[in-house]
Structures are given as C-alpha cells and as structure tokens.
Amino acid sequence: MxxxxxxxxxxxxxxxxxxxxxxxxxxxxxxxxxxxxxxxxxxxxxxxxxxxxxxxxxxxxxxxxxxxxxxxxxxxxxxxxxxxxxxxxxxxxxxxxxxxxREMSVMKGVMNGLRPAVVAMIASAGLSIMIQALWADGVVSFAADKMDFIAAAIFIASLIVLRIFKPNQIIVMAAAGVIGGAAYLLL
Amino acid sequence: METQKLNKLKLFLTLFFSTLKISAFTFGGGYVIVPLLQKKFVEGLGWIDEEEMLDLVAIAQSTPGPLAINASLLIGYRMAGIAGALVTVLGTVLPPFVIMSVVSVFYIAFRDNVIVSAVLKGMQAAVAAVILDVVITMAHNVIKDKRIFPVLIMIAAFAAAAVFDINVVFIIIICGVLGALFMRPGKGEEK
Known part of the structure; x- marks a missing residue:
C-alpha cells in the first residue's frame, strides 16, 4: 500500500x-x-x-x-x-x-523561435551556477573578502582549458574537484 | 542479419553507458546535462546535429518532470525509438538512484564531511565553466547567421529568465508563438 x-x-x-x-x-x-x-x-x-x-x-x-x-x-x-x-x-x-x-512550415517557425530561447535559458542557468560558485552569499561583488578566489581561479582555468583544448568535460570537472578540494582544505 | 543485430546491440550499449557516465556528473540541476549531451552526441559521436539537439532540449523543457531525464530520453528515442528511450532513461536514473540510496543511509555524515564539500565546491566552479563553454559556442551559432530576430529572441529570453525570473513555461510558449508568427520559412527571415 x-x-x-x-x-x-x-x-x-x-x-x-x-x-x-x-x-x-x-x-x-x-x-x-x-x-x-x-x-x-x-x-x-x-x-x-x-x-x-x-x-x-x-x-x-x-x-x-x-x-x-x-x-x-x-x-x-x-x-x-x-x-x-x-x-x-x-x-x-x-x-x-x-x-x-518537423517539415511543416509552422513547426519550423516554432522551432526557429525556440532554439535561441533554449540557448538563453541554458545561459541563465549557467549564470546562476557561476554566481553560486564564486560568491558564497549569492551577491556579485569584487571585494577581496566577498569573492571566492579559489573558485574564480578554477572557473577561469577550466574555461580556458575547455575553449582551447576541447577535452572531455568530465575530466575537467573531476580535476577541478581534486585540485579545488585540495586547495580549500590546505589554504 | 547477424551484423545488424550486433550493431543494434552496440548502439544500445553506447546509449546506455554514455548517459550513465554523463548522468553521474550532472551536478547542480538539469541544465548541466545539456552541454555534456551536446559534447558527446553532437561533437563526439556526430549522431545528431546541433539544431536538432536544441529542438530536443526545447521539447524536453516543454515536458513536465526532470529536464535531465527528458533530454536523455529524447536522444535515446531519436536514435533507437521507444527501446532507445528506455535505455537512456535507465542510464540516466541509475547513478542518482544508486548514490542517493547509499547516501540516505548515512546522510548526516555525508552532509557534514569537509572533504566531500571541498571537492564539490571545486567542481561547482568547473561546472559553471562547462556550461559557459557550450553557451559561447551555441550563441555564436545563433549570431553568425546575421539574422536579427533570433538574436533578439535570445537576448529577450535571457533577460526574462536571468533578470526577471519568469517561469520557463511562459518563455517557451511566447518564443514558440513568436517563431510560428514571424520565423516560418519563406517569411524572409528564414532560409
């Protein structure tokens, strides 16, 4: 039951x-x-x-x-x-x-309208994750005591590696977990 | 006939293990799975083109329930029909199911573990980078066609989602209607 x-x-x-x-x-x-x-x-x-x-x-x-x-x-x-x-x-x-x-013109129109919106919504989700990762209290600020510099460094390094070398993303995330985890525990 | 069966088996195995691996790394909400699926099925395997991938994500968002499940399911369906959909759903559900089953038994120890939370904090920053990486590529593809309407929709939808916190259901409906009205092929806007 x-x-x-x-x-x-x-x-x-x-x-x-x-x-x-x-x-x-x-x-x-x-x-x-x-x-x-x-x-x-x-x-x-x-x-x-x-x-x-x-x-x-x-x-x-x-x-x-x-x-x-x-x-x-x-x-x-x-x-x-x-x-x-x-x-x-x-x-x-x-x-x-x-x-x-999908070959009908109305359906093509609907999908043409949705595709850019989907990109925008993924971007919006990414932005909230980024803010959450870089600023513990969720408020964007560049003051030294507000920003998480370890997270910022990992974020920038990961982005550069992803853009230039196009590696498997899972490896980047796992590496960030190990390096970042060590940095948080040791620094 | 034998090789056909073998290829089918290979297809199902690839679908299962790809979604299994990807799902195990979708920390932080449904959207995180999109860049991972995109990388694997569009760029890696080349099974689906980017436009169709975006269509599938749009359909996944129009469906109730977890986005990660819906998106994987649609890829499975696209590649191998309903059986394919079931295989990718299984692959996607299994990692959180197993992990959560284990965690539920000793969850307080897990929640308060310093090492676990340090590693996860490090990973979260990389997750943001993974999403941004894919967004840059996708946004570039929208902009490079040099048509004003898609770019306007992208900016407006971003403002609606990120600034005004409008429910995605409304964004989808409005953008779909705008597309049907102004972005049909032969309307001058579209190829």
Whole structure:
C-alpha cells in the first residue's frame, strides 16, 4: 500500500513540475512533507543540501531518499518510477509529433523561435551556477573578502582549458574537484 | 542479419553507458546535462546535429518532470525509438538512484564531511565553466547567421529568465508563438 501511495505521490510531482528541478520543490514540499509527513522539514532541507552535493535531478534524489527511508529499496524504486513515468510518456508523444511534423512550415517557425530561447535559458542557468560558485552569499561583488578566489581561479582555468583544448568535460570537472578540494582544505 | 543485430546491440550499449557516465556528473540541476549531451552526441559521436539537439532540449523543457531525464530520453528515442528511450532513461536514473540510496543511509555524515564539500565546491566552479563553454559556442551559432530576430529572441529570453525570473513555461510558449508568427520559412527571415 505504501508503495502505491509513493508511486502516486511522485507521479503527481513528476507530472506537474514544469521547468527544471526547482519547480518540483513546492510540489515535493506539499506532497511529502505536508500531506504524507514522510519527511520532516529538517529532513527536507537536508535532501535539498544533499541534492546539491550529488548528481542527478532533485526530484529523483528526493524520490530515492524518501522511498529508501520510508520503505526500503522497493520504496525507492516505486517513488523513482512514479517520478519519471509521466515525463517518459509525454516526452515520447511530443517527440512523435515533432518528428512527424518537423517539415511543416509552422513547426519550423516554432522551432526557429525556440532554439535561441533554449540557448538563453541554458545561459541563465549557467549564470546562476557561476554566481553560486564564486560568491558564497549569492551577491556579485569584487571585494577581496566577498569573492571566492579559489573558485574564480578554477572557473577561469577550466574555461580556458575547455575553449582551447576541447577535452572531455568530465575530466575537467573531476580535476577541478581534486585540485579545488585540495586547495580549500590546505589554504 | 547477424551484423545488424550486433550493431543494434552496440548502439544500445553506447546509449546506455554514455548517459550513465554523463548522468553521474550532472551536478547542480538539469541544465548541466545539456552541454555534456551536446559534447558527446553532437561533437563526439556526430549522431545528431546541433539544431536538432536544441529542438530536443526545447521539447524536453516543454515536458513536465526532470529536464535531465527528458533530454536523455529524447536522444535515446531519436536514435533507437521507444527501446532507445528506455535505455537512456535507465542510464540516466541509475547513478542518482544508486548514490542517493547509499547516501540516505548515512546522510548526516555525508552532509557534514569537509572533504566531500571541498571537492564539490571545486567542481561547482568547473561546472559553471562547462556550461559557459557550450553557451559561447551555441550563441555564436545563433549570431553568425546575421539574422536579427533570433538574436533578439535570445537576448529577450535571457533577460526574462536571468533578470526577471519568469517561469520557463511562459518563455517557451511566447518564443514558440513568436517563431510560428514571424520565423516560418519563406517569411524572409528564414532560409
């Protein structure tokens, strides 16, 4: 029963969270914390913190975390499945429509309008990650005590390496983790 | 027939392991996966061109649920139909699922570990660089066609998202409608 409940709860979270991980937060809050009481507010905040520290979408992380703590591995599976089921179905339907009508002039127009917007939204997401990485309190300032110079150095070095040598990005991120981690611990 | 089967198997394995590896490194929200997918499938494997990749990301954003899952799924679907979509979803879900399952057991120790947080802080700065790198390449491609409309849309959408914090759903709808009205092929704007 708990498995069905979890599946249904996360099905709603998956179905109604449009536009990126943070859109899922109020839904997770209302379903998981307020409605079912599967997490306390403190645990919910912890899930967010850990989600920042582990790879993957917040909704998936929350689903796995809640499922695991409330009903073990089977619970985690049910919650995660619920979370991805709606998007899987909707995405496949939209993809079918896109590939069927992509040669139509209206569809081409829509996509011509969307492409530059997508670039802009990726840029916007990148900007918030950059601000978060370089300024601990989220306010852009070049004062010596406000800016994280280790992060700034890693950011600039990574960008130069990426632009010039075009290496595998995963290697750059892993190297930044090792070098940056050592710098934070030692300096 | 045998070689066809073998090629199909190879395709599924490549889809699975590529998304698995990429997903394990998408720290900090769904958009981070886009540059990684772009690098692998557009530049590395050359399976999808950049324009189609942007279309797939646009579709992923128009779909509810996590962007990272949707984007991988669409690439899988594009390459190998519904079976391909299931393979890439599995590849994308597995790393966070496994990591989170383990972390949920001793999460307080993980959350408060100084080494973990130092490494992650270092990585976050590189993640920002990875996104910026791809944005530079993509924005350049929008600008180099020297058409005013796409550039205006790009600037307006950036302002809407970054400055005014407008929900992406609205940005998508408005830009899609503008495109349908003013950017259809043969309207003078488009090739």
């Amino acid at each position: 708990i498995y069905v409940q979890m599946l249904l709860s996360f099905l709603q979270i998956g179905l109604f969270s449009f536009g990126g991980g943070y859109a899922a937060l109020p839904l997770i809050d209302s379903q998981i914390v307020k409605l079912h009481g599967w997490l306390t507010m403190t645990e919910f905040t912890d899930v967010l913190t850990i989600s920042q520290m582990t790879p993957g979408p917040i909704a998936i992380n929350a689903a796995t975390f809640v499922g695991m703590r409330i009903a073990g591995a089977a619970g985690a599976l049910a919650a995660t499945l619920g979370c991805i089921l709606p998007s899987t179905v909707v995405a496949i339907v939209l993809a079918k429509i896109y590939y069927k009508y």
